[in-house]
Amino acid sequence: MSFVSVVPDIISSAAGNLASIGNALTEANVAAAIPTFGLGVMGADEISAAVKAAFAAHAEQYQAVSAKASAFHEEFVRTLSSGLNAYVTTEFANVEQGLAKALNAPVQSLLGAGPGAAAAAAAEEAITRSFDLPLGPLHLSGSLTGNTFADGSVFASGNAVATLTTPLGQQVLFSASGTGGVDVNGPMFASVNATTPYGPVGLSLNGTKVTGLGNPAYQITGGSITLPPSLPLLLAAQYGPVATGTASLMNSTGSFFSALSSGNLIEAAQIAVKFPFSYSEAVLFGHTTVSFPDTSLAASLGLPAVPQVHIPFGGVFADPQPITVTVPTYNFGGATLVGSTFALQGTQFGGVVPLFRNALGLPF
Numbered sequence: 001m002s003f004v005s006v007v008p009d010i011i012s013s014a015a016g017n018l019a020s021i022g023n024a025l026t027e028a029n030v031a032a033a034i035p036t037f038g039l040g041v042m043g044a045d046e047i048s049a050a051v052k053a054a055f056a057a058h059a060e061q062y063q064a065v066s067a068k069a070s071a072f073h074e075e076f077v078r079t080l081s082s083g084l085n086a087y088v089t090t091e092f093a094n095v096e097q098g099l100a101k102a103l104n105a106p107v108q109s110l111l112g113a114g115p116g117a118a119a120a121a122a123a124e125e126a127i128t129r130s131f132d133l134p135l136g137p138l139h140l141s142g143s144l145t146g147n148t149f150a151d152g153s154v155f156a157s158g159n160a161v162a163t164l165t166t167p168l169g170q171q172v173l174f175s176a177s178g179t180g181g182v183d184v185n186g187p188m189f190a191s192v193n194a195t196t197p198y199g200p201v202g203l204s205l206n207g208t209k210v211t212g213l214g215n216p217a218y219q220i221t222g223g224s225i226t227l228p229p230s231l232p233l234l235l236a237a238q239y240g241p242v243a244t245g246t247a248s249l250m251n252s253t254g255s256f257f258s259a260l261s262s263g264n265l266i267e268a269a270q271i272a273v274k275f276p277f278s279y280s281e282a283v284l285f286g287h288t289t290v291s292f293p294d295t296s297l298a299a300s301l302g303l304p305a306v307p308q309v310h311i312p313f314g315g316v317f318a319d320p321q322p323i324t325v326t327v328p329t330y331n332f333g334g335a336t337l338v339g340s341t342f343a344l345q346g347t348q349f350g351g352v353v354p355l356f357r358n359a360l361g362l363p364f
Helices: 008-037 046-110 115-122 230-261 265-285 295-300 352-360
Strands: 127-135 138-148 154-166 169-182 188-196 199-209 217-226 287-292 308-314 321-327 330-332 335-338 340-349
Touching: 188 217, 217 321, 230 265, 230 287, 230 308, 230 340, 230 352, 308 340
Parallel strands: 217 335, 217 340
Antiparallel strands: 127 138, 138 154, 154 169, 169 188, 188 199, 199 217, 287 308, 308 321, 321 340, 330 335
């Protein structure tokens, strides 16, 4: 494969063009069959009959040759298309295998591969894997390097770029770089920073080693997130008052029917009277949190627990609050990532008015 250069989108286009040509030839052959096979006799004499027979014989030979040519053309297009599919599948497999190998050493050390495995990894050179994946106008490229040290600590770094070819030229969708490491004696960290058309994006996580569990264990304890200021402002303007108002109505409705079912008519009447006031307060100053993904759905499908992100939404004048993340406990062959809930400092979400003031740099 090192001497083969393939451009998938060009081959795919060529296969489509060849298939269109084959369809056109088939239609032409069908159209030619009727006037050639159905040639009428010009007269009742023997010469006219002989001329008709000669033309019919030539038409039959032409149709036979055309059928063979059509079969060959179909087989050629099918071979070209299957070859392209095999090439793309192989390229995806190579990228996946490369990334897996690059991550293998750090992950094994993190998950408690033991001092023997760490020593073996320390004897190896740093593992670097890269990928270059053209997908039509979209182009993905990047690299990942993993290092394992003599004491079992690990460090990894990488970068990735996505570009899109447009009539106006090549546009960078995002450019990202990141680092991560685990010290065998405790601290762990990971950070990713990216540049996008909407502004800079960044995420960092930090944690520590947990003792007393009898096996290697780590826990994420905090982090920070940086998002374009327009994102929380847009969410606050579009969904903040709706989310807090809806949460207030649902709570009031639940309390109202609960009071009715228990026979407490006075309490139910008081809740009904407070409905509009509770709703107004929630729309202006209330807070509510939207969590995703829905863990109950994963549990009902028998899937393992996944991390959950909690995004705060606020009323028009609600103070901004940080995003929080819940990470469940994971066990990996002798090692444990202890579950935790932590706040991401940095970009906050809340009411549209405070966020707008923050964006303009105005004091509260």
